[in-house]
Amino acid sequence: MGRPPRKKAIIERSALELFAEHGIDGTSIRMIAEKAGVTEGALYRHHASKDDLVRSLFFQYFERIAELLAQAQESGESVDQKIRAMIRGFFTFYDDDPKGFRFVLLVQHVLLENVRGDMENPVEVIMGVLKKAVKKGEIPKQDVALSAQILLGIVMQTAIGHRYKRVQGPLVQHSTVIADACLRVLQFRGSGES
Amino acid sequence: MGRPPRKKAIIERSALELFAEHGIDGTSIRMIAEKAGVTEGALYRHHASKDDLVRSLFFQYFERIAELLAQAQESGESVDQKIRAMIRGFFTFYDDDPKGFRFVLLVQHVLLENVRGDMENPVEVIMGVLKKAVKKGEIPKQDVALSAQILLGIVMQTAIGHRYKRVQGPLVQHSTVIADACLRVLQFRGSGES
Amino acid sequence: MGRPPRKKAIIERSALELFAEHGIDGTSIRMIAEKAGVTEGALYRHHASKDDLVRSLFFQYFERIAELLAQAQESGESVDQKIRAMIRGFFTFYDDDPKGFRFVLLVQHVLLENVRGDMENPVEVIMGVLKKAVKKGEIPKQDVALSAQILLGIVMQTAIGHRYKRVQGPLVQHSTVIADACLRVLQFRGSGES
Amino acid sequence: MGRPPRKKAIIERSALELFAEHGIDGTSIRMIAEKAGVTEGALYRHHASKDDLVRSLFFQYFERIAELLAQAQESGESVDQKIRAMIRGFFTFYDDDPKGFRFVLLVQHVLLENVRGDMENPVEVIMGVLKKAVKKGEIPKQDVALSAQILLGIVMQTAIGHRYKRVQGPLVQHSTVIADACLRVLQFRGSGES
DNA sequence: AATGAATGAGATTTCATTCAT
DNA sequence: AATGAATGAAATCTCATTCAT
Incomplete structure (x- = not known):
């Protein structure tokens, strides 16, 4: 079974918290990636765009x-x-x-x-x-x-x-x-x- | 002596309406200037920054x-x-x-x-x-x-x-x-x- | 006789001191005008341009x-x-x-x-x-x-x-x-x- | 894994030569980017700001x-x-x-x-x-x-x-x-x- | 699956200069 | 003689996104 959506959940939670604190436009993809411990590119494997996220x-x-x-x-x-x-x-x-x-x-x-x-x-x-x-x-x-x-x-x-x-x-x-x-x-x- | 600031009120009203419609981040200085019929720089005579506005x-x-x-x-x-x-x-x-x-x-x-x-x-x-x-x-x-x-x-x-x-x-x-x-x-x- | 170049001398001295402290590019016309106690436009009565000054x-x-x-x-x-x-x-x-x-x-x-x-x-x-x-x-x-x-x-x-x-x-x-x-x-x- | 930063050295050398010739303020980010054959944004991957460079x-x-x-x-x-x-x-x-x-x-x-x-x-x-x-x-x-x-x-x-x-x-x-x-x-x- | 360099477009801001008043 | 609002061009920087590795 494994635990496939591990990273995805971390990314989403990181995004959520940053959005809550700094607003949508105040939060960059880079900030999210950093907080989630992945790189910018990796985000696009799980979500088509920032808007989509x-x-x-x-x-x-x-x-x-x-x-x-x-x-x-x-x-x-x-x-x-x-x-x-x-x-x-x-x-x-x-x-x-x-x-x-x-x-x-x-x-x-x-x-x-x-x-x-x-x-x-x-x-x-x-x-x-x-x-x-x-x-x-x-x-x-x-x-x-x-x-x-x-x-x-x-x-x-x-x-x-x-x-x-x-x-x-x-x-x-x-x-x-x-x-x-x-x-x-x-x-x-x-x-x-x- | 200098010209009276005819545009200040227009700029502020334009900004307000655009902010109301598109949000703060969704409104660029350029949009405000365009709507007010002035150039972008004109904004900075009356307000130190977008934030200040x-x-x-x-x-x-x-x-x-x-x-x-x-x-x-x-x-x-x-x-x-x-x-x-x-x-x-x-x-x-x-x-x-x-x-x-x-x-x-x-x-x-x-x-x-x-x-x-x-x-x-x-x-x-x-x-x-x-x-x-x-x-x-x-x-x-x-x-x-x-x-x-x-x-x-x-x-x-x-x-x-x-x-x-x-x-x-x-x-x-x-x-x-x-x-x-x-x-x-x-x-x-x-x-x-x- | 009067004292015609009063303002001019003040402007030049102000400019000099600002240039010395902040460099040429680091000094704006506005800064000079402010320090000299005149407005930006007034500067152009005495010098054709910043470069000229x-x-x-x-x-x-x-x-x-x-x-x-x-x-x-x-x-x-x-x-x-x-x-x-x-x-x-x-x-x-x-x-x-x-x-x-x-x-x-x-x-x-x-x-x-x-x-x-x-x-x-x-x-x-x-x-x-x-x-x-x-x-x-x-x-x-x-x-x-x-x-x-x-x-x-x-x-x-x-x-x-x-x-x-x-x-x-x-x-x-x-x-x-x-x-x-x-x-x-x-x-x-x-x-x-x- | 990502691409190697081939351009970093080129950017730095380009910047140096332009600075030497035109001075710091006389050299714009655009000039550097152009000389180095990259876009302006590329500079900011390697240096936080022009000042930092x-x-x-x-x-x-x-x-x-x-x-x-x-x-x-x-x-x-x-x-x-x-x-x-x-x-x-x-x-x-x-x-x-x-x-x-x-x-x-x-x-x-x-x-x-x-x-x-x-x-x-x-x-x-x-x-x-x-x-x-x-x-x-x-x-x-x-x-x-x-x-x-x-x-x-x-x-x-x-x-x-x-x-x-x-x-x-x-x-x-x-x-x-x-x-x-x-x-x-x-x-x-x-x-x-x- | 993932990396991160690089892009391209756009944002804010600055500023020498002009000109109506 | 002087003012200061406004211009127009440029500067620095940001950022979502792409893509070679």
Whole structure:
């Protein structure tokens, strides 16, 4: 069996960390090669181009996040359970790999437009949850597209705030507070707080 | 005595728009000069470097936004009035100059760390409002730093969603809905919505 | 009467000092203008170009040095008197204006080729003195061109050594020692030392 | 495994010759690349910058000259033998590679200050020889630092004079005359010239 | 599978000089 | 007489990519 993609994984991780720290354009092929302990040419055995490397990394993460949300969502019955599970899942992901998160944050603006319609997509997953909740009467009728954006904003900004030291400690610790805020936004009146 | 610097404003606006559209690294000095109708060298009379140009533009906007929030905040008596005024102000700013907003969004991650402590700072303004509201008993005791991040996230993501066509129409139209959501997050029980 | 060439002199002195410190190419028109307290354009009222400025400064010094040597030479009767006077004169010049000397040192290689045959020329002055001394039998027959180079080398290197702190104190203090060395080179057996 | 760096030596020699002819600032990277038959970028594989290239070339020569003098010095017993050998060695070096010499002459003023204390240094070698000669009583007590400068000046200026056609023929031909002059400067009374 | 020298295109920046004011 | 904005040309350097070894 051997371990064929050893170098490939090292290269990708090196690239990711450099991208997260210096940005895409601030990271040269040479920097990646150096950090990965290979030469510049070797990179092209695994990826057709720098652009291809970035894309590949982005979609890996993008899919992983969408999947994570989808699974979390399935794990709960009611909206509040689903939302809580999703937020916990997302924050755990952040705590495990903050550099990965920062990378996604950086390239989202460039690459979101390339996301194919048929791909698992975090925003779509959230909207799906909200639509079902409205239909089931768990939350009042509302502009679910807008609500989904708001939830996304809350979660993302919490993570960004963490990066700039405005939010302290592991993010999972804040899961409940954040989830509560989200549910208030959605006007969920459940077993909730209050 | 020398010629008046007719081109400075044009250069800055051209730069801003290109930065907003193609990103900082995606915009070359040549592109800016071309769009502004000057030669590349002309740029360096007004700004020491590309970096300096970016910085200067960012801080212009940064201060303008902080000021806008500070003024809006003063215009209201109660938290809810303040919050509503701030959001309306911010969304109006966005509607007037979406490119400016997009630019700020792009560079914030690079430049936020350079913000001096003595500068007007949007996050500080928001936190100030929240602290006072807690003290006055308008909203329950809470982690105001975290709450400020949440509000910021809600507002920013709404604007981002607008850019990616997930939120439609002028943003001011959504002021009330968004403000309501923010107030629910803060657990404000006022003259509130229904 | 007035004082018309006030600015011109300031500009030239500023240029000279900057050239001496940073070299010709290392000194920009802007630097000179700044140091002289005028604007870039103003420079072109007094000198047609940067090149012209450099040339003009060089020939001013070049002639002054040649003249200085010529006068010193005339002040003495015998070779040794002439040589001693020339060296004392040259070192006094250096002590009075080391920056001027450094400037001349810098540009000599570029400009020596442009020296016109009819100009007063330090090397020619020295050679004239030597030729006459040979004719008068004060010193033995020798390759006066080569001897002139040697004398020049001794004097110049003493000045260079001063700049690099290998030779200490005002250069005039070393006049006698250096002149003695030069006379030994020329095999002058006069009232000489020992 | 990669291609051997066939062009490195060619680049360095091309650079040296252009520097010698047009000066450092008068030589552009493009000129060097063109002369060497490579593209501009190729230069940066072997040297981090133009400055680095200049430095590297200078120290190569600087060390070679210091070594040459050190060896010549060891080859002789008495001062006069040492001095004669050093001058012969130096002039041979000049005759073999006048462009290299001219290059060293050009940059010495810029780079001498960067010479590390632990490097072989021509001036130190000369001073060492003189100190020992004084101690052995071969030459009278004197300011050896100043004497070393004088010897250096004599030798250097001879070479400069050669470049400006004031001294003719291969320099080695003048070794004896120059060495004699140097020994007279030092007041060496040996088997000397009559 | 991998190396790293070399390419080719482009980026930022500098600067002597000109010229409208 | 002077200003300083703007030009135009060039300089240094970077970098994704290719390819001989």
